[in-house]
Each structure stands twice: as structure tokens, then as C-alpha cells.
């Protein structure tokens with residue numbers, strides 16, 4: 358199995374990364390799992406500007422998607438399972454993750470539409486897991502969870518899971534206990 362870990366846990370000693378490591382130990386420790394870890398903040402992808410967007414549109418129209426610019430998208434499309442780890446920042450996640458997502462949403466690689474206009478499944482991924490931790494509370498159906506589920510829908514990924522530990526920075530809470538509970542849940 359090809360597993361892809363998109364690591365957007367920017368901070369040293371990241372608690373989100375601890376949950377991701379627990380997930381990897383529990384679900385991806387077998388010999389048959391080939392894990393590729395992508396630390397997205399180390400080489401942040403460049404944002405799309407007008408020129409890059411034009412080039413991408415013409416490459417898509419020409420079906421010329423073998424270039425370096427689509428490396429992340431091809432890797433994402435190949436993975437059988439994907440874990441995205443990102444802390445809850447400013448009511449969403451670090452900007453580097455958005456830059457990465459912008460790179461991988463390529464019509465013809467990670468998603469597409471058939472002759473009848475219906476979505477086509479191009480990603481091999483069976484399970485997309487998103488792990489986050491938040492200082493405050495993330496209610497059920499938070500905007501981040503909705504966003505991730507919508508993204509999973511775009512890629513036609515059948516199983517999308519959202520795992521969180523929240524309330525970690527609330528005075529009086531015991532973050533270690535909350536993390537332990539989240540790890541037990543994993």
C-alpha cells in the first residue's frame with residue numbers, strides 16, 4: 358500500500374504531529390505499507406498567479422500533465438491512503454497547506470468529469486484522514502471539517518475521517534490528558 362503523509366505541523370514539538378505519529382504507528386506500521394512523508398512547510402509550493410493559472414489551463418486542455426509542476430498532484434492521485442496533519446490556525450490551518458492543496462487540485466489528475474458531466478474518480482485513495490488539534494473548541498461540523506469532507510468529495514474518496522483534539526489551550530484543561538484520549542480514540 359502506498360501511504361502519503363502530508364505533514365503541515367509547522368511548530369517544533371507539534372501536538373498535532375504527535376497524533377499523526379500515533380495514527381501512523383497504529384495504522385501504517387506493517388511491512389506492506391510504503392509511507393512517503395511530505396513536510397509541506399519545508400518547500401512551500403508557490404501560489405497560483407495569472408501566468409501559472411494560464412499555463413495550467415493550457416496544459417490541462419492539451420492533456421500535458423507530466424511536468425514537474427504536477428508532481429504533487431500525481432503523487433496524491435497515486436496514494437492508496439492519505440493522512441493530512443495540520444494544527445487549527447486562524448479558524449482553519451496553516452497557509453502552506455492551502456498552497457499544497459492548490460497544487461494538487463488539478464483537473465485530469467486528481468479529479469475530472471466524464472462526457473456526461475459527472476465527477477470521475479481519478480484518485481486511488483480509499484481513505485483520507487485529517488488530524489488536527491485546536492487551542493479552543495472545534496464544534497461538530499466545523500468549517501475545517503466541512504472543507505475537508507468537501508475536498509474528499511471532489512476527489513471521490515469514499516472514506517473521509519476527521520480526527521481532532523481540542524480545547525488544548527483552555528485554562529484549566531489538561532492538554533496531555535486530552536491528547537491521550539485522542540490517541541486512544543485513534
Ligand SMILES: Cc1cc2nc3c(=O)[nH]c(=O)nc-3n(C[C@H](O)[C@H](O)[C@H](O)COP(=O)(O)O)c2cc1C
Pocket residue numbers: 366367368370371372373374443444445446447448449490491492493494525526
Ligand atoms: C498561528 C496560530 C493560530 C492559531 N489560531 C487558533 C484559532 O483560530 N483557534 C483556536 O482555537 N486555536 C488557535 N491556535 C492554537 C492552536 O490551535 C493549538 O495550540 C494547537 O494545538 C497547535 O497545534 P500544534 O501543537 O500542532 O502546533 C493557534 C495557534 C497558532 C500558533
